[in-house]
Amino acid sequence: MSLRSQLLKGVLEGCILSIIDQQPTYGYELSIRLQEFGLSDVSEGSIYPLLLRLQKEKLIEGTMQKSELGPKRKYYHLTAHGKESLKEFMIQWENIKRPVEKILQKGGETNEL
Amino acid sequence: MSLRSQLLKGVLEGCILSIIDQQPTYGYELSIRLQEFGLSDVSEGSIYPLLLRLQKEKLIEGTMQKSELGPKRKYYHLTAHGKESLKEFMIQWENIKRPVEKILQKGGETNEL
DNA sequence: GGTAGCTACTTTGCATCGCAAGGTAGCCTA
DNA sequence: TAGGCTACCTTGCGATGCAAAGTAGCTACC
16 A cells, blocks of 8 residues: 555545535546546545445435436535534644644755755 | 544654654654644554564664663664655655645635635 | 662554455447 | 446455553662
8 A cells, every 4th residue: 555545544535525515526526526636546446435434424415316428426415414524624634734744844954954 | 543543644654754854863752752743642552663664664773872861762763765755755745735735725615605 | 679660662453444446337329 | 239438336455553551671769
């Protein structure tokens, strides 16, 4: 398993909750949206199991809707529980990101000396 | 396992490499340094296995040195391989952090509307 | 000399999540 | 009818943080 996979642990969930929060969407499109944001190569093999888990945990709800082309799409939206979870994620992300940035910055400075 | 533990996967390694890069240090003190940077409650149960793994992978080297009080300390410094690994980590961290910030920012904006 | 308290290191099994890769199936067009 | 595309699903694996118990050295005090 690569470093990137490790770094995405826990993070992917927050990103997906956030994207769904912006606008209800379906699994296939989530991959596209993540790519647009700069998170490339997040495969369906990551997204669908995660979506089903979030649904099981009642953070999101899905409804099947007809598609213009191809099969039906499962549109997801956040539940109240999901919105809370997203808030908690943002807090935890900040609590991790901030010290990490400090640590890496100091390291960078050292290298520049 | 908590969200914080998940978010630390992969991240802890980079932080520890960076702190050691700044100045050689020993296991026990790493916990203190992490705390100073704002990463509290990272226990020895996380740090020591990680140090031994990094040593096994030849990213760091350790030397036992006398301590003013208490038992000897195992001081670690980065190897050339470790410095490369740290650089790679910083790249990967940026490649993850940037899109995540974008995604979370959009989500925040939505909430503020 | 022995003991308590502190420093310092070690170990092991568990829980969790990203993901590869194969699968099913609906819809449109030629 | 079949091919190609869209869309969803499943399963087992690999890797890492960590709790919690452990060992042991050193100092200071009685």
